[in-house]
Amino acid sequence: MALLVQKFGGTSVGSVERIEAVADRLCRSRNDGHDVVVVVSAMSGETNRLIALANDIMEEPTPREMDVLVSTGEQVTIALLSMALQKRGCEARSYTGSQVRILTDSAHTKARIQDIDERNMRGDLDKGRVVVVAGFQGVDEHGNITTLGRGGSDTTAVALAAALKADECQIYTDVDGVYTTDPRVVDAARRLDRITFEEMLEMASLGSKVLQIRAVEFAGKYNVPLRVLSSFKEGEGTLITFEDESTMEQPVVSGIAFNRDEAKLTISGVPDTPGIALRILKPVSDANIEVDMIVQNVGADNHTDFTFTVHRNDFRRTREILDKLASELGAREVAGDDRIAKVSIVGVGMRSHAGVATRMFEALSNEGINIRMISTSEIKISVVIDEKYLELAVRALHSAFELHTAESEAR
Amino acid sequence: MALLVQKFGGTSVGSVERIEAVADRLCRSRNDGHDVVVVVSAMSGETNRLIALANDIMEEPTPREMDVLVSTGEQVTIALLSMALQKRGCEARSYTGSQVRILTDSAHTKARIQDIDERNMRGDLDKGRVVVVAGFQGVDEHGNITTLGRGGSDTTAVALAAALKADECQIYTDVDGVYTTDPRVVDAARRLDRITFEEMLEMASLGSKVLQIRAVEFAGKYNVPLRVLSSFKEGEGTLITFEDESTMEQPVVSGIAFNRDEAKLTISGVPDTPGIALRILKPVSDANIEVDMIVQNVGADNHTDFTFTVHRNDFRRTREILDKLASELGAREVAGDDRIAKVSIVGVGMRSHAGVATRMFEALSNEGINIRMISTSEIKISVVIDEKYLELAVRALHSAFELHTAESEAR
Numbered sequence: 001m002a003l004l005v006q007k008f009g010g011t012s013v014g015s016v017e018r019i020e021a022v023a024d025r026l027c028r029s030r031n032d033g034h035d036v037v038v039v040v041s042a043m044s045g046e047t048n049r050l051i052a053l054a055n056d057i058m059e060e061p062t063p064r065e066m067d068v069l070v071s072t073g074e075q076v077t078i079a080l081l082s083m084a085l086q087k088r089g090c091e092a093r094s095y096t097g098s099q100v101r102i103l104t105d106s107a108h109t110k111a112r113i114q115d116i117d118e119r120n121m122r123g124d125l126d127k128g129r130v131v132v133v134a135g136f137q138g139v140d141e142h143g144n145i146t147t148l149g150r151g152g153s154d155t156t157a158v159a160l161a162a163a164l165k166a167d168e169c170q171i172y173t174d175v176d177g178v179y180t181t182d183p184r185v186v187d188a189a190r191r192l193d194r195i196t197f198e199e200m201l202e203m204a205s206l207g208s209k210v211l212q213i214r215a216v217e218f219a220g221k222y223n224v225p226l227r228v229l230s231s232f233k234e235g236e237g238t239l240i241t242f243e244d245e246s247t248m249e250q251p252v253v254s255g256i257a258f259n260r261d262e263a264k265l266t267i268s269g270v271p272d273t274p275g276i277a278l279r280i281l282k283p284v285s286d287a288n289i290e291v292d293m294i295v296q297n298v299g300a301d302n303h304t305d306f307t308f309t310v311h312r313n314d315f316r317r318t319r320e321i322l323d324k325l326a327s328e329l330g331a332r333e334v335a336g337d338d339r340i341a342k343v344s345i346v347g348v349g350m351r352s353h354a355g356v357a358t359r360m361f362e363a364l365s366n367e368g369i370n371i372r373m374i375s376t377s378e379i380k381i382s383v384v385i386d387e388k389y390l391e392l393a394v395r396a397l398h399s400a401f402e403l404h405t406a407e408s409e410a411r
Numbered sequence: 412m413a414l415l416v417q418k419f420g421g422t423s424v425g426s427v428e429r430i431e432a433v434a435d436r437l438c439r440s441r442n443d444g445h446d447v448v449v450v451v452s453a454m455s456g457e458t459n460r461l462i463a464l465a466n467d468i469m470e471e472p473t474p475r476e477m478d479v480l481v482s483t484g485e486q487v488t489i490a491l492l493s494m495a496l497q498k499r500g501c502e503a504r505s506y507t508g509s510q511v512r513i514l515t516d517s518a519h520t521k522a523r524i525q526d527i528d529e530r531n532m533r534g535d536l537d538k539g540r541v542v543v544v545a546g547f548q549g550v551d552e553h554g555n556i557t558t559l560g561r562g563g564s565d566t567t568a569v570a571l572a573a574a575l576k577a578d579e580c581q582i583y584t585d586v587d588g589v590y591t592t593d594p595r596v597v598d599a600a601r602r603l604d605r606i607t608f609e610e611m612l613e614m615a616s617l618g619s620k621v622l623q624i625r626a627v628e629f630a631g632k633y634n635v636p637l638r639v640l641s642s643f644k645e646g647e648g649t650l651i652t653f654e655d656e657s658t659m660e661q662p663v664v665s666g667i668a669f670n671r672d673e674a675k676l677t678i679s680g681v682p683d684t685p686g687i688a689l690r691i692l693k694p695v696s697d698a699n700i701e702v703d704m705i706v707q708n709v710g711a712d713n714h715t716d717f718t719f720t721v722h723r724n725d726f727r728r729t730r731e732i733l734d735k736l737a738s739e740l741g742a743r744e745v746a747g748d749d750r751i752a753k754v755s756i757v758g759v760g761m762r763s764h765a766g767v768a769t770r771m772f773e774a775l776s777n778e779g780i781n782i783r784m785i786s787t788s789e790i791k792i793s794v795v796i797d798e799k800y801l802e803l804a805v806r807a808l809h810s811a812f813e814l815h816t817a818e819s820e821a822r
Binding site for chain 2: 016019020050053054056057058061062064065066068069071072075076078079080082083084086087093094096098099143144145
């Protein structure tokens with residue numbers, strides 16, 4: 001008998017029928033003898049409907065009132081799910097974020113959880129009830145309703161699991177686990193039984209949007225075992241583990257992540273003086289443009305080339321900033337390319353294995369794919385290539401690192 | 412400069428456009444120098460949409476979860492209205508029932524207000540903000556969300572006005588005041604500038620459903636001046652006053668109320684013994700059927716006839732109960748008629764004027780209308796007549812008591 005926190009997203013509770021299916025699943029968990037706390041999102045479409053109402057009134061609605069508005073979405077779901085459980089003879093009780101008391105700071109629309117009072121929930125669990133909690137929302141010290149921002153329901157689930165010292169936090173979603181790469185690109189993509197927190201972080205930030213980064217970080221910080229499962233089919237999903245447990249038997253590379261949403265800019269022939277990176281990047285960051293990869297080459301004649309990537313939507317704005325900057329800095333040229341893609345191999349195993357980069361570059365070279373940028377971290381190697389080669393690159397790497405077989409421990 | 416509590420119902424906030432119109436009106440009140448607390452209902456249709464979702468799951472949803480569900484309706488409105496006010500440069504802050512702290516008992520779906528904490532609202536008023544409160548909802552001592560039942564927003568408004576000692580509680584609705592009778596029946600029906608609380612109670616319970624009875628009782632109990640106005644056109648509306656102020660200049664009759672929803676039942680030839688009324692009415696009330704008018708005639712041979720009215724929907728059930736009872740009591744006959752209507756004249760003035768009943772009966776007799784039942788109270792005389800004469804009766808009485816002229820003080 002375990003204490004489980006189970007989270008169901010908007011698609012999983014998108015209609016009365018789906019809510020009933022979630023109730024069936026929860027009743028099974030209860031009947032198996034588990035204590036269950038369930039966290040739900042708003043029914044799919046509902047949050048967008050509410051935001052559209054607000055935008056009919058104001059382009060930038062007041063954050064405090066926005067939170068009052070959109071938090072109703074999850075409140076509807078907790079009531080309906082509790083009813084569906086009660087109909088099945090499964091005692092249940094709903095909680096808004098405020099009723100649990102999920103205390104947050106006052107940063108409306110992007111609040112951070114500060115404390116969770118688990119006593120009310122514990123009382124209901126002791127009475128054999130399923131505790132149904134509205135995800136994504138909390139309350140600040142003044143009693144104002146706050147929200148954690150999009151995807152915040154994952155964070156709510158992990159935070160509740162941490163507060164209740166749950167045995168597992170199970171995130172039900174529309175995929176049945178974390179894959180070695182996107183199955184739409186590589187047929188042989190395989191569901192991973194387990195993946196480390198660090199790998200998951202790299203995979204998430206690289207575009208494998210199964211879980212919110214914040215939730216993963218939170219789970220890592222509080223040692224909450226996290227599992228990703230499908231709402232729609234049975235299966236064990238993927239368990240996200242603490243690295244130390246499993247390093248020994250870790251494959252070199254766990255997955256291939258990729259991202260088509262980036263664009264690359266180069267400002268070349270700038271003076272190679274201390275502080276030049278700051279002078280280039282500060283106006284970009286001042287314009288609220290997020291920079292992803294950064295590469296600076298050692299240049300000749302005390303001059304250097306500076307290349308970085310931004311979200312494709314920010315390409316034109318960034319280019320305008322650089323064009324202005326180029327004359328100030330006496331740069332030779334500003335060049336840009338928004339037809340690029342980023343491909344990354346991720347794996348904690350590569351720490352203890354030499355030659356991973358070589359193997360990666362070899363695989364790409366064999367396919368005649370030119371590498372335009374390289375960036376590495378301890379557990380990840382990312383390359384930027386022409387967008388048209390993306391699928392080819394992902395398939396070549398998936399095969400090179402033998403990700404189609406569960407036994408690919410080698411190298 | 413006054414402190415006003417203004418309440419807008421579901422139709423008045425039924426779309427973003429209407430919410431904007433309400434915001435315009437509130438800004439005018441602020442610009443006139445008034446402090447304003449506004450109470451709003453759910454956008455029209457929203458409560459029914461939520462109830463339908465619940466009914467898709469359960470025929471009789473748990474009351475606690477029903478309250479969690481439907482209370483989201485008003486929460487959406489307070490957020491949108493606050494945004495619309497802020498867009499107009501009018502500072503505003505929304506409050507759910509729980510955030511105000513409108514403390515109620517725990518009778519979910521029909522809770523009663525026990526206490527209101529006015530401190531938070533007062534703080535915002537002092538800062539020049541419009542305080543936007545969700546009607547119809549509160550919170551019990553355990554932090555559970557409660558609702559006051561349909562129409563509870565009027566009660567919320569009056570209760571807030573009482574707690575804040577507001578100068579006036581203004582109920583905006585889709586009619587522009589209280590009329591001498593239904594203008595759809597009598598062209599000459601006239602808006603009353605003022606009406607007493609007692610008259611309003613009689614008018615409301617008799618079917619002039621401008622205000623919820625509970626709200627009127629509440630206003631009377633706490634001496635809250637209440638005004639009914641139109642959301643859609645300008646005007647002074649009708650002020651509901653304390654009787655004592657104005658008895659002197661009160662017309663004899665203030666209005667004609669009527670009701671088509673009743674049915675009449677007679678059990679005749681029952682023994683005229685003490686407790687007979689109880690023996691007849693108890694099984695009816697045990698079946699949760701509400702009885703309106705009751706008339707018992709003195710009979711011959713220690714037997715009597717007993718007649719009462721119920722809602723037309725309860726006619727068949729009541730008849731079944733009486734049929735069963737008739738044999739137990741040895742009654743002669745059970746008769747019923749569901750093609751009746753009730754017409755009442757209402758006015759505190761009739762207390763100090765003799766002959767009002769005579770005048771009423773004369774007016775009906777002149778039109779050849781037969782009176783089937785009569786019941787009187789201090790400020791009201793009700794008669795039951797055949798339904799087909801209803802419009803004729805109302806017009807005759809409206810004219811007989813000269814209600815078309817504002818100066819009809821006279822007999």
